[in-house]
Amino acid sequence: MSNSGNHVIIGAGPMGLMAAMDLLDKGKSVDIYETDDRVGGMSATFDFDGLDIERYYHFVCKTDYPLFELLERLGLSDALHWTDTKMGFFFHGRLYKWGTPLALLRFNGLGIVSKLRYAMHVMYTKNIKDWQSLDKVNATGWLRKWVGKPAYDVLWRSLFDLKFFEFTDQLSAAWIGTRIKRVGLSRKSLTQESMGYLQGGSKVLLDAMERYILERGGRIHLKSRIERVSVADGRINGIVVGGRELPCDVVLSTVPIQYVPKLVPALPRAFAEQIESIKNIPVACVILKLTQPLTENFWMNINDPSIQIPGLIEYSNLNRMTPSVIYAPFYMPKTHPKWSQSDDQLIDEVIGYLKMINPAFNADWVLSRYCHRYEFAQTICPPGFQAMLPPMKTPVEGLYMADTSYYYPEDRSISESIQTARKLCASLADEGASV
Structure with missing residues (x-):
């Protein structure tokens, strides 16, 4: 089959955007469909009472070479800044330097x-x-x-x-x-x-990727959920969006792979079960805007029986800003009783911890509060995980998939999204698709 027709990408996170860029560079016709009202996925920004900031924290490490290459390609190398950061360890009631x-x-x-x-x-x-x-x-x-x-x-x-x-x-x-x-x-x-960040946040990169795609004829459809991927004779022949069936030849899914069996009912059951064997931990991430810094640390690990979060990320100690911004992630299975608590309950719990960490803290420091939730935040990677991962090329001809699971053994980062997108596009080429 020659994959020279329209290529559909599901998901407009960094992986989907990077895949679109590579396909457009090879002369392909590309449509991206995104359920959200903005591009970016977990790296997207939101208006936090007048402060544009990412829903979930991100940082850059010295080894994030795929990201450095993309920044150079987009003329954004000067947006990358480095900060000498500090780390803390809160252990049994005392905050230590670390x-x-x-x-x-x-x-x-x-x-x-x-x-x-x-x-x-x-x-x-x-x-x-x-x-x-x-x-x-x-x-x-x-x-x-x-x-x-x-x-x-x-x-x-x-x-x-x-x-x-x-x-x-x-x-x-x-x-x-x-x-x-x-x-x-x-x-x-x-x-x-020393950790890095982008001046203006991930939005600077996402906006540049979006412009690159649109300027080359790619199409990004926001608030557009694909309801079904149609298959005929074992190969992709279209997608259903808003009740309308649209033709396409290739579909690349970059959303959590657990969605794929529902999107593609024709997927062989054995392959669907392989996908379903990959487990994830959700996150409820509290974000607070404070009048002043809580600590001097960017990252703080916590081991205290009175505190039920693994750590705090004081993002404003990486990307210097006023007011101060703190992220506090609750990772937990959906079966955990805390998952059913309201956002306000989780936020109040975090605020209650802050005075333990800094006795000078009081509730008047809190200017704004929010909580974001994401169901597929952290893949469970058991021993032998490499062999558990389904191939990017599915048994349905023209259907390819990848998500954060495919970063393994690396951890989640925008740099790994970029690298995995390139591997996903390469899997098309490996199967004889003219990309």
Whole structure:
């Protein structure tokens, strides 16, 4: 089959936009359909009482090379700025400095042997190049083996338990290892972490990608939900939008793959079950605007029995701004009782934690409050996850798919969205499509 006709992309997040750019560069006709009223997906911005800011926090690391290449391509390299950031660790009622050898030495929650084992593990992980050997290794067991039970219990257990709950012992060491490496390599020196951000936020990049697409004849349909993908004789022949059937030859889905079996009823059952075996953790992310900084830290991990979130991200300590902005994510399965609580209940809970972290805090600091929810925020990547992932090319001819699951073993980032979009387009070419 020659895929020279119209290409439909489902989803206008960074992955969908990047795929559209690549296809348009190859002379293809491209239509993007997006349910939301804006492009961007999880990286989209919203009007937070007069402040345009992302719904969910993003940061840039020194190894985000696909993002750097795209910024250069779009003439946006000057929008990337770097900040020397600080990290904190709130442990049993006390906020510690974190992220440097001196901070580790001064931390009184561990003995010297545990500290040395922890430091050795970070150094080892930063130098891993081939993650295949860790794909089938259990993450929590791997961490305990390296750092020991005392260090695992203090530094890791609450982070896993408050993000993955019953899935805590079902995670691949390759996934957590690449996360440690990405952040670890984003350092200017042993004593100084450096993180990046885009001046104007991700919106600057998204707007440029949108302009690139429109200027080259691509079409972006917002508030347009695809109801069904039509299949005839085992191949794509159209989509149904607003009750109208529109012809197309190729469909690339960049939304969570769990939507694909519902969109494509003709998908073989065995393939649909393979998709359904991939599990995700939702997030309810509280965002607060404060009159002043809560701490000096960009990132703060938390291990305190009185606090039921794994950490706080004080975004205004990365992208310097006034007023201050804090993100507080509640990751939890939808079966967790907290998921059924109202947004206001979750926001009030977070505000209640802030005085514990900074005793000077009072409720008058809070200028604005909001909570965003997303059902497919974090893929569960168990040992052997690489073999679990369905191929990007589905059994239906002309139907391709990818989502954040395909970043594995890397963690979620705009840079990985860009890289995965390129792999998705390459999968068309590998199957003989003239892209």
